[in-house]
Amino acid sequence: MTSGVSIRGKRRITTVVIGAGHAGLAMSRCLAGRSIDHVVLERGEVANSWKTERWDSLTLLTPNWQSRLPGFRYQGYDPDGFRTMPETVAFIEHYANAISAPVRPYARVDSVRAGDDGYVVATTQGVWECRTVVLATGACNLAHVPAVAAAVPPGIATLTAMQYRNPGQLEHAGVLVVGASASGIQIADEIQRSGRAVTLAVGEHVRVPRLYRGKDIQWWMDAAGVLDERYDQVEDLVRARNVPSLQLAGCHDRRTIDLNALSALGVQLVGRLAGINDGKAQFSGSLRNVCALADLKMNRLLGTIDEWATAHGLDSEVPAPHRFEPTEVEAAPQLLLDLARGRIKTIIWATGFRPDYSWLDVPVLDRKGQVRHDGGVVDSPGMYLMGMPFLRRRKSTLIDGAGDDARELSAHLASYLSSGAPVSRAEPSLLSQ
Numbered sequence: 001m002t003s004g005v006s007i008r009g010k011r012r013i014t015t016v017v018i019g020a021g022h023a024g025l026a027m028s029r030c031l032a033g034r035s036i037d038h039v040v041l042e043r044g045e046v047a048n049s050w051k052t053e054r055w056d057s058l059t060l061l062t063p064n065w066q067s068r069l070p071g072f073r074y075q076g077y078d079p080d081g082f083r084t085m086p087e088t089v090a091f092i093e094h095y096a097n098a099i100s101a102p103v104r105p106y107a108r109v110d111s112v113r114a115g116d117d118g119y120v121v122a123t124t125q126g127v128w129e130c131r132t133v134v135l136a137t138g139a140c141n142l143a144h145v146p147a148v149a150a151a152v153p154p155g156i157a158t159l160t161a162m163q164y165r166n167p168g169q170l171e172h173a174g175v176l177v178v179g180a181s182a183s184g185i186q187i188a189d190e191i192q193r194s195g196r197a198v199t200l201a202v203g204e205h206v207r208v209p210r211l212y213r214g215k216d217i218q219w220w221m222d223a224a225g226v227l228d229e230r231y232d233q234v235e236d237l238v239r240a241r242n243v244p245s246l247q248l249a250g251c252h253d254r255r256t257i258d259l260n261a262l263s264a265l266g267v268q269l270v271g272r273l274a275g276i277n278d279g280k281a282q283f284s285g286s287l288r289n290v291c292a293l294a295d296l297k298m299n300r301l302l303g304t305i306d307e308w309a310t311a312h313g314l315d316s317e318v319p320a321p322h323r324f325e326p327t328e329v330e331a332a333p334q335l336l337l338d339l340a341r342g343r344i345k346t347i348i349w350a351t352g353f354r355p356d357y358s359w360l361d362v363p364v365l366d367r368k369g370q371v372r373h374d375g376g377v378v379d380s381p382g383m384y385l386m387g388m389p390f391l392r393r394r395k396s397t398l399i400d401g402a403g404d405d406a407r408e409l410s411a412h413l414a415s416y417l418s419s420g421a422p423v424s425r426a427e428p429s430l431l432s433q
């Protein structure tokens with residue numbers, strides 16, 4: 001609901017939500033439920049990131065049933081399927097329409113600064129004044145590229161996971177994919193299958209099987225409460241917020257794409273890219289250890305699932321517990337690769353993403369450029385954050401996590417508005433609806 005009032009070219013509204021991805025839309029739905037007038041400012045169109053920043057073959061790694069949003073549940077015929085990008089865009093657009101979200105497309109926010117009574121939000125379509133503002137601009141606006149990229153020799157094309165679209169973009173020659181989390185393993189799999197020889201530089205990663213004991217791993221993690229673990233319960237929150245994405249893909253045949261599967265396809269595994277010297281890539285010798293650690297952590301997760309299954313009487317309904325083959329690593333993985341004169345003609349940086357707050361003129365960023373916040377309540381009265389890894393729970397980074405976060409943060413925001421003064425952090429009574 002928008003009822004912005006225009007005063008001398010500036011529009012005044014209670015809340016500005018920045019970003020019309022699923023997180024901004026979930027917040028819009030919750031604000032509307034509380035009759036808080038608001039606008040959703042979007043630099044592109046609804047679902048802009050999914051429309052413009054993903055590769056062609058990407059499918060969600062979360063099954064269809066697991067994209068619940070406030071007021072929306074999957075009701076199609078394929079709850080266990082995985083949405084393609086066009087289907088994901090259509091789903092988010094459908095949600096925006098169904099909730100009548102007051103989205104202003106093509107209104108890029110160029111600055112947010114403190115005003116007399118809240119914030120002043122300057123956009124390419126004019127200025128908004130508001131008491132409260134929700135930053136829902138996403139966690140993945142920019143590709144993170146390691147500093148070592150500066151030493152890539154000439155003649156090698158480099159692409160980030162945001163620039164990669166399909167193997168047809170690449171020379172028909174060897175490809176080095178750096179990073180083996182969700183993006184890296186999916187891209188490596190696709191490029192190797194296209195007939196180009198892939199070398200995959202593997203750092204810390206989180207290994208999980210697609211299916212376990214006859215059910216999807218996401219089903220288990222959802223049911224066993226793993227995804228609901230809260231930010232104020234986890235032991236090391238900084239670490240939890242920086243854990244790499246799951247090594248997982250949403251393939252129609254539900255296959256697991258892990259390092260063993262990639263090796264079987266012919267992908268060559270090497271350690272983390274540690275440097276490039278004289279045109280030669282240097283890989284860390286820790287590949288074996290890194291893989292052993294990922295195997296150990298996967299088995300720990302499967303142990304948690306098994307305990308939960310037993311405690312909830314599921315053992316007779318699903319296949320017995322089992323463990324997967326350890327990750328196979330060559331006895332002496334390659335430590336050096338000649339980029340200047342070798343077979344590699346393309347490097348793909350699948351080394352993660354980061355948010356872009358270059359437009360945020362409120363002093364809330366820490367030394368690493370991240371917004372300082374307590375479960376989404378930003379360190380500036382009336383400012384809120386959505387869509388960040390482990391914002392309030394482990395699932396916050398997923399589409400499925402936005403609902404609970406938006407419900408809780410909109411409750412906090414409403415309380416802030418009615419008290420007229422800043423409310424302290426996460427009061428459970430406010431956060432339980």
Ligand SMILES: Cc1cc2nc3c(=O)[nH]c(=O)nc-3n(C[C@H](O)[C@H](O)[C@H](O)COP(=O)(O)OP(=O)(O)OC[C@H]3O[C@@H](n4cnc5c(N)ncnc54)[C@H](O)[C@@H]3O)c2cc1C
Pocket residue numbers: 018019020021022023024041042043044045046047048049050054059060061062107108109110136137138139140141183353359386387388397398399400
């Ligand atoms: C490759 C990849 C695969 C993923 N796969 C899954 C998956 O399978 N399942 C899952 O649940 N999650 C997945 N995610 C995670 C997550 O769902 C996405 O990161 C999601 O896009 C985050 O939603 P969001 O609404 O927070 O941000 P976004 O969808 O990025 O939305 C933010 C919006 O803000 C807009 N914006 C940014 N800056 C401005 C500005 N200055 N002014 C106005 N508007 C602005 C953007 O245009 C964008 O529309 C994936 C993420 C990536 C990167």
